[in-house]
Amino acid sequence: MQRSLQIDPGKCTGCLQCEMACSYENEGVFNPARSRIKVFTFHQEGRFVPYTCTQCDEAWCMQACPVDAIVLNAATGSKDILEDVCVGCKVCTIACPFGTVNYNSDTGKVIKCDLCGGDPKCAEACPTQAITYINADETGFDRMRAWAGKSDNQPRVQ
Amino acid sequence: MKHVIIGAGPAGVVAAETLRKLEPESDITLIGDEPEPPYSRMAIPYYLENKIDAAGTHLRKSADYFEQNNIEVLQSRIDAINTDKKILTPDTGEQINFDKLLIASGSSPVKPPIEGMDLPGVHNCWTLADANQIIDRAKPDAKVVLMGAGFIGCIILESLVSRGVKLTVAEMENRMVPRMMNEQSGTLLKQWCENKGVTVLTSARVSGIEKGSQHPLSVVMSVGGALPADLVICATGVRANIKLCEESDIETKQGILVNEFLQTTHPDIFAAGDVAQGRDFSTGQYSVQAIQPTAVEHARIAATNMTERREHLHRGSINMNVLDTLGLISSSFGDWEGLKGDDSCELGDNDRFRYLNLQFQDDILIGANTLGLTQHIGVLRGLIQSKTRLGKWKNKLANDPTLIMEAYLATVQGQA
Ligand SMILES: Cc1cc2nc3c(=O)[nH]c(=O)nc-3n(C[C@H](O)[C@H](O)[C@H](O)COP(=O)(O)OP(=O)(O)OC[C@H]3O[C@@H](n4cnc5c(N)ncnc54)[C@H](O)[C@@H]3O)c2cc1C
Numbered sequence A: 001m002q003r004s005l006q007i008d009p010g011k012c013t014g015c016l017q018c019e020m021a022c023s024y025e026n027e028g029v030f031n032p033a034r035s036r037i038k039v040f041t042f043h044q045e046g047r048f049v050p051y052t053c054t055q056c057d058e059a060w061c062m063q064a065c066p067v068d069a070i071v072l073n074a075a076t077g078s079k080d081i082l083e084d085v086c087v088g089c090k091v092c093t094i095a096c097p098f099g100t101v102n103y104n105s106d107t108g109k110v111i112k113c114d115l116c117g118g119d120p121k122c123a124e125a126c127p128t129q130a131i132t133y134i135n136a137d138e139t140g141f142d143r144m145r146a147w148a149g150k151s152d153n154q155p156r157v158q
Numbered sequence B: 001m002k003h004v005i006i007g008a009g010p011a012g013v014v015a016a017e018t019l020r021k022l023e024p025e026s027d028i029t030l031i032g033d034e035p036e037p038p039y040s041r042m043a044i045p046y047y048l049e050n051k052i053d054a055a056g057t058h059l060r061k062s063a064d065y066f067e068q069n070n071i072e073v074l075q076s077r078i079d080a081i082n083t084d085k086k087i088l089t090p091d092t093g094e095q096i097n098f099d100k101l102l103i104a105s106g107s108s109p110v111k112p113p114i115e116g117m118d119l120p121g122v123h124n125c126w127t128l129a130d131a132n133q134i135i136d137r138a139k140p141d142a143k144v145v146l147m148g149a150g151f152i153g154c155i156i157l158e159s160l161v162s163r164g165v166k167l168t169v170a171e172m173e174n175r176m177v178p179r180m181m182n183e184q185s186g187t188l189l190k191q192w193c194e195n196k197g198v199t200v201l202t203s204a205r206v207s208g209i210e211k212g213s214q215h216p217l218s219v220v221m222s223v224g225g226a227l228p229a230d231l232v233i234c235a236t237g238v239r240a241n242i243k244l245c246e247e248s249d250i251e252t253k254q255g256i257l258v259n260e261f262l263q264t265t266h267p268d269i270f271a272a273g274d275v276a277q278g279r280d281f282s283t284g285q286y287s288v289q290a291i292q293p294t295a296v297e298h299a300r301i302a303a304t305n306m307t308e309r310r311e312h313l314h315r316g317s318i319n320m321n322v323l324d325t326l327g328l329i330s331s332s333f334g335d336w337e338g339l340k341g342d343d344s345c346e347l348g349d350n351d352r353f354r355y356l357n358l359q360f361q362d363d364i365l366i367g368a369n370t371l372g373l374t375q376h377i378g379v380l381r382g383l384i385q386s387k388t389r390l391g392k393w394k395n396k397l398a399n400d401p402t403l404i405m406e407a408y409l410a411t412v413q414g415q416a
């Protein structure tokens, strides 16, 4: 059974442990600016919303890539960037309607969540279980993805 | 079922793969006229920069990929289509018959009708063959004139600078990327390039190219004067490759006319990619977009509709681009010019080369231009495509357009 990240913003306190853990795991530095998961703050509502790639079925990024640098990880279901193949053209960053593929000007490549290969550090680091890594069919992602269907141009043939 | 695809660029390759997934038993033939394995034009700038070798431009990386997927790849040129008998006559080899045909022949650069475009040292930057010619001449300190600062021109600008050439850009319009960026951002982009040592001439038309004295070429400007050059690169626009339809009943205008199923005026013939005049999400009109994401979107839908079982509707592709010009990243989405009488908001910081412009129809985002922004820009597509009513977030965005991600989370996903 494949698992995915379940995010419950109601439990998030905005402590940014997830961003720290992510940047450390993937970039070797404790630097929220380099994190693949981002906590958005709604000051007026006093609400924090952690947000990252849902590894969606449409895989808009993967389809748009001109050099086949984004591949499906069969074990985890994540869509992974092959750093040595990516040319840094950024087409995937505009193709992803969720805004979860970002350009890193230091490396000239793009970065996105790869579920840390099946052991996501953000979920491990979250002290309140706002982020958990659970069986895919239990997650609320179907709801999060549902909107895409509204103007979904893509036949699902994967 | 026998499927034949003309054109082995991204549209042709993605269509072939889609057909293979949906119909494991069908015959699939992919015909392209270029000598290389199927490759991506978009990767050419990185090839020019030596970031990748020629194999790095290939659309699929393993040598036996097409064989493995039972897709027959032929190198030949198709100059005409017999739509009655459903037969193609390639320039080499035997006739090919088809049940369903996809035309994915792409587009080609146009050369302006001026003297001297055929002189040695004047090149397009469209194919790997062009790229190799450019590599031969774009040596350190060579004088290079780039005609056209459109989307493609701006993308190759960086590659040329990285090769150490002395670059002059000549653009007819009053700013850079006039069909992608508004006046403010296009002007900022020009300033940025000039700061980096590139000469950018706007409102400057080349009236002809002649043989030069000290340098092989001399680029004559309509306002007077001439620029010496070792290499001239022409990037003044593209035109759909529709010639192969000329003597058939397949109707064309700017490109091949297709309906919402990507079907041409012949029911068994489809078109996709740069050659297709498909539906634009923003305008509802049919136009040639000539961008990678649209080529791939067309291909998947056209291929699905070529199979017997499925009908998939194309609701229109969003015209969108992202550009990296010497490190300054710009993007455009949808109706970035906006509609007459509707709202927009903008935020600019000229000193830091940052700019953001959002266009609304009522409280729905319909287009955007960005400069100097790299994080979460895809969400602009998400907001446009989902036609989400922004409600109170429209005002918040008007005060601070950088809150796009927050607006998206609050409205599309109901997170706040
Ligand atoms: C330098 C450069 C940079 C670019 N950068 C970007 C970018 O950053 N973002 C973006 O979105 N787009 C970019 N593009 C545009 C993008 O590459 C095209 O939109 C895309 O290649 C279109 O794919 P296609 O399959 O429709 O056509 P093509 O890639 O043109 O493929 C068509 C193929 O069909 C072949 N063919 C044509 N006629 C025939 C015939 N009669 N018989 C047999 N074969 C035929 C052609 O030779 C070609 O190999 C760039 C293009 C260039 C040149």
Ligand code: SF4
Pocket: A064, A065, A066, A067, A068, A069, A070, A081, A085, A086, A087, A088, A089, A090, A091, A092, A093, A109, A110
């Ligand atoms: S930036 Fe890299 S991964 Fe993204 S589309 Fe371009 S080559 Fe592919």
